[in-house]
Amino acid sequence: MALNYDDVEVGKKMPVYTSMPITRTHLVRYAGASGDFNPLHYDQTFAKMIGMKNIIAHGMLIMGIAGEAITFWIENKYLRKFNVRFLSMTEPVDLDDMENTKDRATIIVSGGVVKKFEENGEKRIQCDIIAQDALGSKKLSGFFIAALP
Amino acid sequence: MADKSKLGMEFPTYTFVVEKDKIVEFAIAVSQKEDKEQINPIYYDEEAAKKAGYQGIPVPPTFPTSSFFWTGGGLMATVKTLGIDLSKLLHREEEYEYFGSIYAGDVITRKMKVIDMLKKGTRDKIVEVTVLETELINQRGELVLKYRTKLIER
Numbered sequence: 009m010a011l012n013y014d015d016v017e018v019g020k021k022m023p024v025y026t027s028m029p030i031t032r033t034h035l036v037r038y039a040g041a042s043g044d045f046n047p048l049h050y051d052q053t054f055a056k057m058i059g060m061k062n063i064i065a066h067g068m069l070i071m072g073i074a075g076e077a078i079t080f081w082i083e084n085k086y087l088r089k090f091n092v093r094f095l096s097m098t099e100p101v102d103l104d105d106m107e108n109t110k111d112r113a114t115i116i117v118s119g120g121v122v123k124k125f126e127e128n129g130e131k132r133i134q135c136d137i138i139a140q141d142a143l144g145s146k147k148l149s150g151f152f153i154a155a156l157p
Numbered sequence: 158m159a160d161k162s163k164l165g166m167e168f169p170t171y172t173f174v175v176e177k178d179k180i181v182e183f184a185i186a187v188s189q190k191e192d193k194e195q196i197n198p199i200y201y202d203e204e205a206a207k208k209a210g211y212q213g214i215p216v217p218p219t220f221p222t223s224s225f226f227w228t229g230g231g232l233m234a235t236v237k238t239l240g241i242d243l244s245k246l247l248h249r250e251e252e253y254e255y256f257g258s259i260y261a262g263d264v265i266t267r268k269m270k271v272i273d274m275l276k277k278g279t280r281d282k283i284v285e286v287t288v289l290e291t292e293l294i295n296q297r298g299e300l301v302l303k304y305r306t307k308l309i310e311r
């Protein structure tokens with residue numbers, strides 16, 4: 009799967025990556041793994057107290073999923089920069105209403121090469137990246153830079 | 158409301174070890190898997206990692222943000238220091254610059270400072286913005302990563 013600089017053209021798309029519908033269990037697991045225990049991500053009573061109707065996923069979980077999408081295509085060690093701006097909140101799926109809630113909790117990551125250049129003696133590519141849910145609502149957008157062999 | 162006097166403030170320096178099992182736990186979390194046999198072996202098997210061209214077990218790209226939560230009392234203590242209201246806190250932007258690699262067993266020193274604090278928006282809707290910059294330095298004194306975190310109060 010090794011990707012070479014010379015084989016990559018501007019406009020090339022990265023493989024589209026689709027997450028599983030994010031459950032509350034995924035949020036709890038991410039909270040424990042990352043150490044981000046903001047109750048907004050798992051405690052319904054806290055969400056209610058601050059005027060939100062539901063708990064929401066960690067933005068960093070969505071970015072982590074985007075990171076998975078990238079490293080599915082380009083090896084981790086080649087990454088030089090990764091930048092995102094968070095655009096909207098993500099509510100987890102309700103297990104008792106999968107049909108109506110799974111799309112809002114399914115993250116689809118896509119992107120493509122926008123620039124090829126040399127920097128610090130390396131051949132680098134810059135790619136745009138975007139994550140949206142299955143309803144089309146944008147969760148984050150940004151870019152990453154990778155140095156390729 | 159963020160305490161503007163904290164602009165330029167440097168947080169105390171912390172040192173932590175990159176635990177092998179924590180990498181596995183994180184890789185499972187972001188790939189939404191159940192156990193380690195389902196994740197990329199470079200995150201748990203040193204042989205597989207070396208075969209793939211790493212000097213040790215690497216960390217997933219967004220793993221370094223955990224250093225924010227594992228040191229200095231974590232999120233709650235940090236927002237308190239900054240005067241940020243947790244109930245209004247939102248994460249706006251995150252950027253990583255990778256200068257080197259972080260491997261399992263590395264001893265990382267975290268240096269974090271407040272590089273910007275401002276108000277943005279119109280008279281009706283003011284958003285408070287705080288930007289933190291964190292440097293992660295390994296046991297050999299090499300700057301391996303820098304990340305910038307933009308937090309807002311909605």
